[in-house]
Amino acid sequence: MTSKIRTYNPYRSCFETMSSNVAAELLRYGKSKPDCISLAQGEGSLPTPAFICDEVQKSLADGKTFYSFGAGLPELRQEIATYHAKSYGHNIPLNRISVTSSGTNAVHLALMSILDEGDEVVAVTPIWKNLIGITELAGGRIIDVPMEQTDGKWHLDLEKFFGKVNQNTKAMMIVSPNNPTGWVMPAEDIKTVLEFARARDIWIIADEVYGRTMHDISKAPSFLDYAEDDDLLYVVNSFSKTWAMTGWRLGWLIGPRDSEDKIRDVILYENMGPPTFTQHAGIVALRHGEEFLQSQKELWKNNQKIVVDALSKFPRVSMVKSPAAFYAFFKVEGETDSFALARRMIDEVGVSLAPGGAFGKGFNDYLRLCFAAKPEVLIEALRRLEPILK
Ligand SMILES: Cc1ncc(COP(=O)(O)O)c(C=O)c1O
CATH class of the missing domain: 3.40.640.10 (Type I PLP-dependent aspartate aminotransferase-like (Major domain))
Structure with a gap:
């Protein structure tokens, strides 16, 4: 079947001006790789109680x-x-x-x-x-x-x-x-x-x-x-x-x-x-x-320590230890294209993180890592990231 070539835009004009969502594409790309660890999305590994x-x-x-x-x-x-x-x-x-x-x-x-x-x-x-x-x-x-x-x-x-x-x-x-x-x-x-x-x-x-x-x-x-x-x-x-x-x-x-x-x-x-x-x-x-929430919070707090300890070993990486939520939003000195960096991480070491540039202008030297994961998965992901972040 041949597809019709349109000479006009039949869709709402907002789609032409909307900012692109490269991060969503990267998320899909990471998920398509069978051995890739995804810490790119904002959710935990625990199923609903x-x-x-x-x-x-x-x-x-x-x-x-x-x-x-x-x-x-x-x-x-x-x-x-x-x-x-x-x-x-x-x-x-x-x-x-x-x-x-x-x-x-x-x-x-x-x-x-x-x-x-x-x-x-x-x-x-x-x-x-x-x-x-x-x-x-x-x-x-x-x-x-x-x-x-x-x-x-x-x-x-x-x-x-x-x-x-x-x-x-x-x-x-x-x-x-x-x-x-x-x-x-x-x-x-x-x-x-x-x-x-x-x-x-x-x-x-x-x-x-x-x-x-x-x-x-x-x-x-x-x-x-x-x-x-x-x-x-x-x-x-x-x-x-x-x-x-x-x-x-x-x-x-x-x-x-x-x-x-x-x-x-x-x-x-x-x-x-x-x-x-x-x-x-x-x-x-x-x-x-309430009890389930408390158990999640303990896990997040423990995991944050694992992430902060691991990332603090890399001189190029700097971050603020957050008082809430389950994200490490860290800056990587010398990097200016977080989308390219996130893609490289998927391709070279099999870890998917969210590019900082997706969160607004001025954050393209940042990455976001969701640490609401199983601790052993987190440890493995941090180990894999070493050659890129060091
Ligand atoms: C700030 C913020 N608001 C809303 C949501 C989405 O929540 P829901 O899953 O209920 O759509 C998210 C998900 O990451 C979020 O980070």
Whole structure:
């Protein structure tokens, strides 16, 4: 069959201007090599705990196979409110909570409810690449504000951040704890950002997917600790990382009181929400998942030590030891093309890492390694990396 040559573009024009996702191609490339160790994706090696999986089987056996409600099962929305009360001391009314088909989907729903074509979203970078893509797909444009390393820590200059806001700015996007750096926005800065945005009627999109992954304490400061019910604030969360449920595609979104019907409409016209039986499993994850989370955190902390010890032996490598999440985001002196370097690692030593350049401009001498792996796999990957990093 011959393929038709088109003289016009039948697709949305945003695909012509969207930034390319070379990192996703590299991820696929690494996965296509049978002996390659992949530490490129943001997920662990542990399967979802049995008590959560069992609940899905029970739900299916009980015939929980019908349409759910637009904003999610009322019982799950209630459980999310209870979880926020127990874990954070938040008091969130149910009409502010929507169940979503993942954290990624929650960001998409939030942006679809606020962005008009050409609106700008000022984002703290480095940032998870998909958030840039989601913004572009929704018709917006990311204006990035790179963090800097000072005194062995990642630091966001709030003046610089606020300086990028202009009349085209619709939202500010903050991922804290951050993927890839593990940086956590201090409570004082959260308050300042809230006040700044409130005074200008600008939205805040706070991605708090890693909020419970702090290595030494129970939770990171949240925008919900200080926000009022009507603030133009969307807080994104997910079951993926906290309870090892990346394949489930389940998350939630908390918005201001008047956002409920907007988000419900976007969900309604997109996919009518996540499967009913997985939502039932979400309830038990929230209710009984604390012990599992603690065991994951122990593993991550141990693994971080393995990675920091190994990488600190290479004079070309420098990194900040992060207080949260499960990534080592490290700089390799003398390298300027993280995409080429990541590809070389796959080809020459069989290890796949994420290129720093994927996380925003100015990070092309960095790589991201996900250490939520089995310790023996991590040790082998670090051994393999030696000839390239030394
Ligand atoms: C900052 C951030 N937000 C959201 C997600 C995606 O979460 P989900 O699996 O629920 O889509 C990720 C995944 O890596 C992430 O790093």
